[in-house]
Amino acid sequence: METKKQSNYFRKNINKMRGYIPGEQPQDGVYIKLNTNENPYSPSPKVLAALKDAVNEKLRLYPDPSATSVKEKVAKVFGTKPERVMVGNGSDELLTIAIRCFVGEGDVVVYPYPTYLLYKTLSEIQEAKTCIVDYLEDYSLPEEILVRGAAVTFICNPNSPSGTMIPVDKISNVAGKIDGILVIDEAYVDFANDNCLRLVDNHPNLIVLRTLSKSYSLAGMRLGFAIAQEELIDGLVKVKDSYNVDRLSMTAAITALDDQNTFRENVTKIKKTRERLIDSLKKLEFFVYPSQANFVMIRCLDALSAKGIYQRLKEQKILIRYIEQPRLEDCLRITVGTDEEINALLEKLAEIKNSLKIL
Numbered sequence: 001m002e003t004k005k006q007s008n009y010f011r012k013n014i015n016k017m018r019g020y021i022p023g024e025q026p027q028d029g030v031y032i033k034l035n036t037n038e039n040p041y042s043p044s045p046k047v048l049a050a051l052k053d054a055v056n057e058k059l060r061l062y063p064d065p066s067a068t069s070v071k072e073k074v075a076k077v078f079g080t081k082p083e084r085v086m087v088g089n090g091s092d093e094l095l096t097i098a099i100r101c102f103v104g105e106g107d108v109v110v111y112p113y114p115t116y117l118l119y120k121t122l123s124e125i126q127e128a129k130t131c132i133v134d135y136l137e138d139y140s141l142p143e144e145i146l147v148r149g150a151a152v153t154f155i156c157n158p159n160s161p162s163g164t165m166i167p168v169d170k171i172s173n174v175a176g177k178i179d180g181i182l183v184i185d186e187a188y189v190d191f192a193n194d195n196c197l198r199l200v201d202n203h204p205n206l207i208v209l210r211t212l213s214k215s216y217s218l219a220g221m222r223l224g225f226a227i228a229q230e231e232l233i234d235g236l237v238k239v240k241d242s243y244n245v246d247r248l249s250m251t252a253a254i255t256a257l258d259d260q261n262t263f264r265e266n267v268t269k270i271k272k273t274r275e276r277l278i279d280s281l282k283k284l285e286f287f288v289y290p291s292q293a294n295f296v297m298i299r300c301l302d303a304l305s306a307k308g309i310y311q312r313l314k315e316q317k318i319l320i321r322y323i324e325q326p327r328l329e330d331c332l333r334i335t336v337g338t339d340e341e342i343n344a345l346l347e348k349l350a351e352i353k354n355s356l357k358i359l
């Protein structure tokens with residue numbers, strides 16, 4: 001039998017695509033990690049205790065396929081009904097499920113740019129036609145986001161990597177005007193002043209995605225949820241794996257959502273550090289985009305200086321995010337860490353700035 005080149009086994013679109021490239025996750029632990037928007041604070045001690053307790057003989061049993069207890073907790077904390085909630089293995093899984101539900105080959109996916117790169121990867125897997133519309137200079141939403149006939153429109157709000165936020169009334173306007181599904185990815189919304197949950201009542205085409213990865217310090221557990229009207233939830237659920245959320249993630253989620261005090265304390269600290277970081281970056285003469293997230297994007301003089309700063313910080317064991325994509329070449333994204341981490345960053349940044357001036 002003639003053997004094929006291994007790449008020939010793949011669908012053409014998979015061969016052509018690059019695959020999503022996550023931020024660096026060095027495993028040696030010597031870095032100050034300000035590159036992937038993780039929470040610098042520990043999950044609630046109650047979560048850690050509950051997890052230890054849940055490591056028992058019951059792990060031989062499959063978890064509840066519909067994650068009922070998590071849906072009930074989410075409904076209670078967010079003021080909705082369990083029937084309007086779907087739980088996922090991180091919100092990335094819910095993005096995958098949504099696109100598999102609504103987008104077939106040649107269907108149109110719309111999103112503004114620059115944004116979360118996963119929307120592009122998922123569109124490529126589906127062989128979708130993408131309609132990528134540029135954010136305006138100040139990261140407000142362009143009129144062209146309204147594409148009739150699009151299967152899905154994704155908006156990340158607050159947006160990554162810019163940290164900027166589209167006002168909720170503008171989102172409501174989009175949801176009302178388009179005839180396809182609108183997915184609002186609210187991964188960072190707990191660090192913002194507003195959110196889109198109240199729009200779900202009036203918009204049968206709206207799906208709001210949340211995650212415990214950022215604001216609840218649980219990126220390592222993988223738990224996200226979607227909130228939408230019942231009919232959408234019922235359809236989305238058909239496409240998921242039977243046991244998509246494991247027992248331990250469910251335990252972590254319920255306990256984390258139950259401990260709103262720890263959550264609020266950590267979010268408050270991060271927002272306070274964010275404001276101090278923004279002020280200091282402005283003093284260092286960077287252009288700072290207004291942020292409602294747990295990270296801040298700055299613009300440097302040019303691409304060379306952005307890349308230089310990123311590399312020099314890395315040499316000094318501080319990791320931030322440099323994204324080599326159009327419109328971002330002269331930008332850097334910095335996750336809000338602890339006060340100590342941010343002090344270390346600011347100190348090094350000031351040194352680098354000075355030495356670059358001399359060069």
Ligand SMILES: *Cc1c(COP(=O)(O)O)cnc(C)c1O
Pocket residue numbers: 037089090091092093116156160185187210211212213219222223224
């Ligand atoms: C972190 C992030 C997610 C993924 O969250 P998980 O729940 O960890 O899968 C989704 N969207 C955006 C924009 C993110 O930054």
